[in-house]
Amino acid sequence: MTRVTSTRLNRLIEHLNGEDLMTTHQIPDPPRAPRSRRARRLAPALVLAVAVATFAGTAAGAAPPQRIDPRNPDLGPNVLVFDDSMPQAEIQATVDEINARQIDDEMGTDRYALLFEPGTYGTDADPLQMQVGYYTEVAGLGASPSDVRVNGKIEVYNRCLADGGTSNCIALVNFWRTLSNLTLDINGAGQDDCRASANFWAVSQAVSMRRVDVNGGNLSLQDYCSAGPQYGSGGFIADSTAGTIINGSQQQWLTRNSSVDEWSNAVWNQVFAGVEGAPSDAGFPDPPYTTLETTPVSREKPFLFIDHKGRYKVQVPAAQTSTRGVSWDEGMTAGRTLPITDFFIAKPTDSVQVINSQLARGKHLLLTPGVYDVAKSIKVKRPNTVVLGIGHATLTAVDGAVPMTVADVPGVVIAGLSIDAGTVESPVLLQVGKKKGHHGRGHHGRGHQGRGHQGRGNPTTLSDVYFRVGGPHIGRTDIALEVNSDNVLIDHAWVWRGDHGVEGFTEGVNGDTERWRTNIGRNGVVVNGNRVTATGLFVEHFQEHNTIWNGEDGTVILYQNELPYDPPTQADWGEDDGVLGWAGYKVGDRVKRHTLHGGGVYVFNQNNPQIRTTNGFEVPQRPGVQLNHIMTVNLSAGVIDHVVNGIGDAATFEDGHVGVPVYIERYPLP
Numbered sequence: 001m002t003r004v005t006s007t008r009l010n011r012l013i014e015h016l017n018g019e020d021l022m023t024t025h026q027i028p029d030p031p032r033a034p035r036s037r038r039a040r041r042l043a044p045a046l047v048l049a050v051a052v053a054t055f056a057g058t059a060a061g062a063a064p065p066q067r068i069d070p071r072n073p074d075l076g077p078n079v080l081v082f083d084d085s086m087p088q089a090e091i092q093a094t095v096d097e098i099n100a101r102q103i104d105d106e107m108g109t110d111r112y113a114l115l116f117e118p119g120t121y122g123t124d125a126d127p128l129q130m131q132v133g134y135y136t137e138v139a140g141l142g143a144s145p146s147d148v149r150v151n152g153k154i155e156v157y158n159r160c161l162a163d164g165g166t167s168n169c170i171a172l173v174n175f176w177r178t179l180s181n182l183t184l185d186i187n188g189a190g191q192d193d194c195r196a197s198a199n200f201w202a203v204s205q206a207v208s209m210r211r212v213d214v215n216g217g218n219l220s221l222q223d224y225c226s227a228g229p230q231y232g233s234g235g236f237i238a239d240s241t242a243g244t245i246i247n248g249s250q251q252q253w254l255t256r257n258s259s260v261d262e263w264s265n266a267v268w269n270q271v272f273a274g275v276e277g278a279p280s281d282a283g284f285p286d287p288p289y290t291t292l293e294t295t296p297v298s299r300e301k302p303f304l305f306i307d308h309k310g311r312y313k314v315q316v317p318a319a320q321t322s323t324r325g326v327s328w329d330e331g332m333t334a335g336r337t338l339p340i341t342d343f344f345i346a347k348p349t350d351s352v353q354v355i356n357s358q359l360a361r362g363k364h365l366l367l368t369p370g371v372y373d374v375a376k377s378i379k380v381k382r383p384n385t386v387v388l389g390i391g392h393a394t395l396t397a398v399d400g401a402v403p404m405t406v407a408d409v410p411g412v413v414i415a416g417l418s419i420d421a422g423t424v425e426s427p428v429l430l431q432v433g434k435k436k437g438h439h440g441r442g443h444h445g446r447g448h449q450g451r452g453h454q455g456r457g458n459p460t461t462l463s464d465v466y467f468r469v470g471g472p473h474i475g476r477t478d479i480a481l482e483v484n485s486d487n488v489l490i491d492h493a494w495v496w497r498g499d500h501g502v503e504g505f506t507e508g509v510n511g512d513t514e515r516w517r518t519n520i521g522r523n524g525v526v527v528n529g530n531r532v533t534a535t536g537l538f539v540e541h542f543q544e545h546n547t548i549w550n551g552e553d554g555t556v557i558l559y560q561n562e563l564p565y566d567p568p569t570q571a572d573w574g575e576d577d578g579v580l581g582w583a584g585y586k587v588g589d590r591v592k593r594h595t596l597h598g599g600g601v602y603v604f605n606q607n608n609p610q611i612r613t614t615n616g617f618e619v620p621q622r623p624g625v626q627l628n629h630i631m632t633v634n635l636s637a638g639v640i641d642h643v644v645n646g647i648g649d650a651a652t653f654e655d656g657h658v659g660v661p662v663y664i665e666r667y668p669l670p
Helices: 006-017 037-045 088-102 352-360 509-518
Strands: 052-055 079-082 112-116 119-121 128-131 136-140 148-155 159-162 167-170 177-186 198-200 207-215 218-220 236-238 241-246 252-256 259-263 269-273 289-292 295-298 303-306 312-317 320-323 335-339 343-346 364-367 371-374 378-380 386-397 404-406 413-420 426-432 460-469 476-483 488-497 520-527 533-540 547-549 554-562 585-587 594-604 612-618 625-637 639-644 662-667
Touching: 079 088, 088 112, 088 128, 088 136, 112 386, 136 386, 148 198, 177 198, 177 303, 236 488, 252 533, 252 554, 252 594, 269 554, 269 594, 289 594, 295 488, 295 533, 295 554, 312 386, 343 352, 352 364, 352 378, 404 413, 413 426, 426 460, 460 476, 460 520, 476 488, 488 520, 520 533, 547 554, 554 585, 585 594, 594 612, 594 639, 612 625, 625 639, 639 662
Parallel strands: 052 371, 079 112, 112 136, 119 148, 128 148, 136 177, 148 177, 177 207, 198 218, 207 236, 207 241, 218 241, 236 252, 241 259, 252 269, 269 289, 343 364, 364 386, 371 386, 378 404, 386 413, 404 426, 413 460, 426 476, 460 488, 476 520, 488 533, 520 547, 533 554, 547 585, 554 594, 585 612, 594 625, 612 639
Antiparallel strands: 159 167, 295 320, 303 312, 312 335, 625 662
16 A cells, blocks of 8 residues: 555545445555555555444354454554654644544544554654544553654644634533543643643543553643633543643533643542542532542553564553552553464454454454444453453444343453443443343342352453443443453543434424433433442443442442433432432442442532432442532532432522532541
8 A cells, every 4th residue: 555645644534535435445555665564564554444333243154263463453434543753743643633534523433543663753843733532542652651752742622612613611511532641741832831731631531541651741631722611621641640630611521540740630529549749638528529549459550562573562450459640650561462373353344243253252342433332232252351442432223232241250350441322222332241140230239249260369350331321323222341251450431311413303492302202211321240449430320229339348439420310200210218319329238248339429410400310329328338528519500419328418409509519528427
């Protein structure tokens, strides 16, 4: 393949916009002299395509073993690999073209990974400055973040949604993007004074920054250079270092196992676990910091890298306990190193039958960028299996299928994956461990507590796993994520029943009612297993309890929930024996030990502002059930009467209470 210049890339994108999305497009090869190995590896990745295929699982027979060149693996047409021998102008033009395509494509089907081989990109005089749009992953391919250096900026700005892109500028819908495994030397040369003042990372849910070393300037989580109101609702940083981080307008944020020199401020719920330089929480709730000296259980996300011989590998970090700071400051992050040849590299055209056959043979699974329509479960049965998605690979349920199941085995790692509900209701979108009895829905929350056989030191781990019900299309599921196994780690998950989308509902109140009746999602997360830990759990807009926790010895570090916008009436939202609605966080009545650090439940019942919810949190009143630093807040519609179990004032939209949290420092009360 030829190298694709920005002009050719633009023509290809225009061509794609007018073609059937089932088609894969390639640029013909004109004759030319042989190129270096590095140039050859880049060219196939620059063939852009959208491959959306039905995963019916009906292919006749299993595919033969996949042949993978470890120095030039075929990662699919939507993976772009750059090396530092490329002209700076060509790299800049290419990343700008991808951003232009993705910057407003919130509900689209394109997925991209932009990968940088070890080297330095950008110079003091000519920095590499890029923005990251929807469904885009930017990552270095070094064994250490120091192996890939970007002299420039990697940014996300507010989207301005009114008046021709000049007002209502917010980060509240800046979802689904990833930055990892590189060093960023901030250089704003050529930008105006405001833009040059920081590297802006104005994002909300389903965005992670991992293994990033930020130098030479401020990292701002608020884009303060656009018109207002500039709100953000993130977010997640892990295994990273930075100087000054400006929180700004971010409502909540989790920073885990990192190092910072200074953190500017808090809004409602800023949480730190194992962070060197984290602010003290002694003054809670003024400011509303929650700070844990160490992270009780952690495992960093697997990452691709190229070794000193040019071979692609995947590092799978080991699980750790009581950790603090980054994992890479004294060398390679501890864990397993897997050659890329140990993986089955899947594309959306591969059937579930082929994928399951490869998993059964002991292969790990790498899902390349794309949308995979799944009509039969991908089954992860073997211990220590790694499933790694790149470029926001997305599984969509078809005909009520469960897109993925994980057996009761230790050490499975699922990372970098999005899972969408389909138009026919699924029982669950991701099931970890076999269900053993009733999952405990209802106001009383009674249910079986899982008894999986996982080893405590090797938990099954979900890292950057996101769920969606509605949005790009109608979606229906009973539960999004169900965890039945013991000893599971959830490290950053956004579980979202969409409050907006392009499903075709009527605008305004009638559309909200249609959404409520059509996009079915009863529970976001149901945990039946024991010793399950969640670091960064974001669950929003489900129609009953957003989260139900029935297992013993559960630990959650940062919980963010917003109740659904769209129930038409109080009867739709529920009333049971004097209890109105469904608490956003429910711990089962039989649970004896549970801990939450930093939790918030928000209300914005825009479809009917008179709807009430009795409690934001409902938990058994026992000494072993501890909630630390919890809050409710009203966003201008609906009421939450109490924070937890009848304790705490109402979060109401009356008398100037909009946006003013109601805090409980500790429950049970001292």
